[in-house]
Amino acid sequence: MTRRLIAGLALTLGFAAAGDAFARDDEYQRLADRFDRLAADPALGQRAPAQMDRARAALAEFKEAGRGDRKQLVHLVERRIDIAQATAQAESLESQRADLQRENDRLQLAIARRDAAQARAELERQRLQSQIRAEEAESARRDAEAARAEGEQAAQAAEAARSEADQAKRMAAAQAKATALAKKEAELEAAVSGNAPKPKPAAAKPKPKAKPKQDAAGG
Amino acid sequence: MTSRSRKIHARVAIPLALLLLQACSPTRPPVEDLAAASRGLASARAAGASTYAAAEYRSAGLRFEQAQAAEAHKDYDAATQLARESAADSELAAAKTRAGKAREAVDKLRQDNANMDRDLTEHASAEAQP
Numbered sequence A: 001m002t003r004r005l006i007a008g009l010a011l012t013l014g015f016a017a018a019g020d021a022f023a024r025d026d027e028y029q030r031l032a033d034r035f036d037r038l039a040a041d042p043a044l045g046q047r048a049p050a051q052m053d054r055a056r057a058a059l060a061e062f063k064e065a066g067r068g069d070r071k072q073l074v075h076l077v078e079r080r081i082d083i084a085q086a087t088a089q090a091e092s093l094e095s096q097r098a099d100l101q102r103e104n105d106r107l108q109l110a111i112a113r114r115d116a117a118q119a120r121a122e123l124e125r126q127r128l129q130s131q132i133r134a135e136e137a138e139s140a141r142r143d144a145e146a147a148r149a150e151g152e153q154a155a156q157a158a159e160a161a162r163s164e165a166d167q168a169k170r171m172a173a174a175q176a177k178a179t180a181l182a183k184k185e186a187e188l189e190a191a192v193s194g195n196a197p198k199p200k201p202a203a204a205k206p207k208p209k210a211k212p213k214q215d216a217a218g219g
Numbered sequence B: 001m002t003s004r005s006r007k008i009h010a011r012v013a014i015p016l017a018l019l020l021l022q023a024c025s026p027t028r029p030p031v032e033d034l035a036a037a038s039r040g041l042a043s044a045r046a047a048g049a050s051t052y053a054a055a056e057y058r059s060a061g062l063r064f065e066q067a068q069a070a071e072a073h074k075d076y077d078a079a080t081q082l083a084r085e086s087a088a089d090s091e092l093a094a095a096k097t098r099a100g101k102a103r104e105a106v107d108k109l110r111q112d113n114a115n116m117d118r119d120l121t122e123h124a125s126a127e128a129q130p
Helices: A002-040 A049-064 A067-193 A213-218 B003-024 B031-047 B054-072 B076-128
Strands: none
Touching (some): A002 A067, A049 A067
């Protein structure tokens, strides 16, 4: 009787344990599949190795745990897999950020170089413009100087011409005077010698009228 | 009941009784687990988990409060379990926060780089025009 009771109890316990084991394996399999998918993910599987190890260890602990412990462990195993996944995603994104930051640095450098080249070109353009303006100013100054010098020369030439004209005028006047005097001298000489032709009345100086004798005797 | 069956009962009953006694015996307060949960919660809050992982952060806070209540009722097993779950939730919230911040930075850099690239391209094509 007792033996049968014990055997029945053992059989019942055995069936219960087997059913529990199947249920536990289903739960374990679900978690293991989640973990395996994460581990096989080409973008995330190789990242967050420490968190992956912790998830793997939690999964192993879950597999070995008893029924009561499993109820407590299931949330933690889920969380360990979630944490491994989130950490792997964070690492993946941080890697992308590092790549993008390098690209950002490269682009910033390219823009800075472009801006510097533009600034240099603008500076060179302004320098050339300034040089052109300076050359134009120098040319204008030289032209003005030349014009002023030319004006002075013209004035001097005019002055010289005026002076020369005055001189010629004076010489002509002197010549005319000399001619007149020579003519007068010749007339006078002729008058003195008596054979000289009488001076033309027009040319002769009017003689003063002779005083009447009467006046000279009586007076 | 024979003497043999009595012996068998004694062999089964005594270890079972001992096991039950051990299972029902009071455990110590989970001071370290609660402290770790509190630290995890503070760390997640400082990282900005309330913004980037609000659900996980709320869950961590709720489990921590439940752990404290269980400890107050001297239900140390529940307090330990809840404290560990809270710590795991906080850790997940922190990891998601880290990922969220990295994603924001990636999006911003991607946009900035696209703008700069466009700027350079447009400038280059403008210079190439006669």
